[in-house]
Amino acid sequence: MSTVLRIGTRDSELAVWQATLVQNQLKELGVQSELVYLKSEGDIDTITPLYALGVQGVFTKVLDAALLNNRIDIAVHSMKDVPTQMAQGLQQAAVLKRANYKDIFVYKEESTPAALGYNNGKWNGDNDDNSLDFTIATGSVRRIAQWLHRYPSHKVENLRGNVNTRLRKVKEHNWKGAIFAAAGLERIGLRPATSIDLDWMLPAPAQGAIMIACREGDEFALESCRSLDDESTAICTCVERDFLSALMGGCSTPISALAELNNGEIYFKGNIVSPDGKYKAVVEKRLLKEQWHEAGRLAAASILANGGQAIINSIRKTGLTTNGND
Numbered sequence: 160m161s162t163v164l165r166i167g168t169r170d171s172e173l174a175v176w177q178a179t180l181v182q183n184q185l186k187e188l189g190v191q192s193e194l195v196y197l198k199s200e201g202d203i204d205t206i207t208p209l210y211a212l213g214v215q216g217v218f219t220k221v222l223d224a225a226l227l228n229n230r231i232d233i234a235v236h237s238m239k240d241v242p243t244q245m246a247q248g249l250q251q252a253a254v255l256k257r258a259n260y261k262d263i264f265v266y267k268e269e270s271t272p273a274a275l276g277y278n279n280g281k282w283n284g285d286n287d288d289n290s291l292d293f294t295i296a297t298g299s300v301r302r303i304a305q306w307l308h309r310y311p312s313h314k315v316e317n318l319r320g321n322v323n324t325r326l327r328k329v330k331e332h333n334w335k336g337a338i339f340a341a342a343g344l345e346r347i348g349l350r351p352a353t354s355i356d357l358d359w360m361l362p363a364p365a366q367g368a369i370m371i372a373c374r375e376g377d378e379f380a381l382e383s384c385r386s387l388d389d390e391s392t393a394i395c396t397c398v399e400r401d402f403l404s405a406l407m408g409g410c411s412t413p414i415s416a417l418a419e420l421n422n423g424e425i426y427f428k429g430n431i432v433s434p435d436g437k438y439k440a441v442v443e444k445r446l447l448k449e450q451w452h453e454a455g456r457l458a459a460a461s462i463l464a465n466g467g468q469a470i471i472n473s474i475r476k477t478g479l480t481t482n483g484n485d
């Protein structure tokens with residue numbers, strides 16, 4: 160076995176930044192490593208909307224294969240892109256401390272935040288812009304659904320590509336703006352001043368967290384990564400992903416979730432929104448930290464009993480299954 164840990168990563172700027180973060184943290188622990196760059200299907204086809212690409216894990220499959228073929232020892236992923244059911248033979252080695260989990264709106268005209276109901280750093284209750292010529296962009300069905308729920312008259316256009324490509328497309332197109340994960344832009348120093356936090360939008364399960372995957376039982380990899388694991392983030396992201404998988408078996412869907420752990424208490428919020436934005440079911444729960452193993456399932460049971468089941472049934476009928484958990 161080599162003593163230099165081979166770290167697999169996609170080659171986008173964000174992915175390489177994340178893999179380098181892991182490399183630096185390992186170095187501080189005295190673990191030598193090298194980066195191995197791989198291209199994922201999700202990076203090669205940047206036109207098709209994510210929810211239409213058809214298979215799960217478009218961003219992770221290539222790295223999964225490289226792990227299983229013993230070409231790399233660990234893979235660094237944006238955790239929200241990792242299917243809830245990991246590939247057979249692989250396991251989670253660590254979850255790094257979560258960064259900003261929020262979705263943000265990047266706009267172009269100074270008048271746009273106020274038109275959306277955002278004034279002096281605050282969102283008005285539900286003061287919506289109802290103009291019909293308001294078009295925004297995102298490739299995420301979860302973001303589309305939550306946006307249309309709040310702004311039923313708006314139009315949403317598909318936006319794909321890595322964050323650099325997407326920022327460029329926002330400049331080129333005649334859209335009011337586009338939605339991004341704060342973490343993706345902040346990590347590589349690209350968050351523009353012309354952006355606002357979408358405090359009313361719940362994030363994708365595990366958004367803002369970085370997961371390290373390895374071969375099942377690979378003691379060298381597991382031991383090397385053990386102290387990179389942040390217990391609180393690992394618990395919260397596990398609860399969010401359990402909620403997702405209990406609802407849809409892991410397909411990427413208009414399902415959002417956020418768990419926060421404070422003073423021994425898990426505060427969980429989740430929602431399911433129909434892709435047209437018309438119907439929304441929500442769940443909010445406070446549980447003890449000790450209940451983290453069952454928290455996601457309990458929250459899923461609550462939301463199903465409170466309108467969630469009908470929305471899921473309608474999504475199943477349209478055959479809308481997507482990639483990653485975005």
Ligand SMILES: NCc1[nH]cc(CCC(=O)O)c1CC(=O)O
Nearest residue numbers: 237339340342343366367368485
């Ligand atoms: N689906 C793509 C993806 N996967 C992870 C991030 C950002 C980093 C993160 O959420 O951890 C992004 C970009 C985005 O959603 O804007």
